[in-house]
Amino acid sequence: MAEEKIRVLVAKPGLDGHDRGAKVIARALRDAGMEVIYTGLRQTPEMVAEAALQEDVNVVGLSILSGAHMALVPRILELMQANGQEDVKVFIGGIIPDEDVPKLQDAGVTGIYGPGASTQLIIDDIRAAMSAAAN
């Protein structure tokens, strides 16, 4: 009766206009049986947090290629926390310099993926994070 669907918000915060990566991920997660809410380009942190709240997602996937991740991501996490959604897992894809990775992980990001990461790896990581959260 009750089926557990993983709901994922795929968002592109910030100003870069390259959404192919986000679309590839959306498509891959769909094919893995997840429900993907795709919000499109140029989202503000407020828009991302609001969509995550209204859609009651399990996972937020952020695609950021602009280099603004150290400004955008902590803000999104802060807003989601204020909304009571600290249990939502956040994943980031894009161009993230190595030295920023531990900072983002400390801030609460679950997974960070650069160019060339396989979609299967991301799918497996999301599933693992979900079953860890369920137990």
Place this chain on the structure above:
Amino acid sequence: MSADSIDIQPILNGDRLALSRVLTQIEKDSTAGRDALNHLFPHTGKAQLIGVTGAPGTGKSSLVNQIAYHYRHPVDDSQPQRIAIVAVDPTSPFTGGAVLGDRIRMRDLSGDPDVFIRSMASRGSLGGLARATAGIVQAYDAAGYDIILIETVGAGQAEVDIARLAHTTLVVEAPGLGDDIQAIKAGILEIADILVVNKADRPGVENTERALRNMLQLAHPAKRVFRHHGQQMEVDGADEQEYEALWIAPIQRTIATDGEGLTELLEHISQHRQHLENTGELARRERARLAAQLDELIESQLVSDWRASLKNGVYEHALDELEARHLSPYEAVQELVKEQKK
């Protein structure tokens, strides 16, 4: 909070996270979700339900965005209405996954705390809505939203469930999608309370509008006088009283990307609402809607009870008999039902 009981008070008080979480439970059809709906139901029946349907790519999401925006920013000095939107997109029949993209067109509404948007996957349901859409609408209604906009999956010809759920159904067309034979086929055009020709800046809009107008005239008894082979001919229409009770779907051109025609569209929606109230049709539709929901629940309950009561292997045995052509499907049903009564 126990696993199968949800406190509904925060939802009634307008707590958005509580609402969002209960929507998830309703969508899952969990015990907690059903229990919450039981408690929310007495608080429903106040909202105005507007359905938006039409073929993929006609601009339903953009139109919903504009309708909501206009209700939030009225041109006259009327009170802005609180809006909730549920937008359904299809689930893959192969993987069970879905990409829900209706929010992309609704960015004008973000940042407004009196607008709530929820995307839903159809999860195998075929009528253009998901099975739980009616439950989501009830939760919105109880949460005090004045207007609930329901966007169906991109619908072809037979996805007409929306007409049973909404008070007012908008069918969205766009130029270049079909000829006048499409317009007289049964199905989606029949359920329109208001026909919207969106993308009205595209070529061919006159043809689309003419085909729709002809379709409507064929269906409605209006008095007509015309000349045929040099003779004056007259066709009697309905008398005035009958005419009063009729609602003839207006056709409204819109350009959803820049808001053209939206003020007029909202005017048609409010006229239709008036019409429903004046003719008693609102109460009739409400009752029919509840009856449809009751029937559906009875059926699914009876079927699941019956299946649970069947002895092991009986169903499979009947299936074997069918496969071997020893029984016809009708005979198999008779056998199975008899088996259960024993």
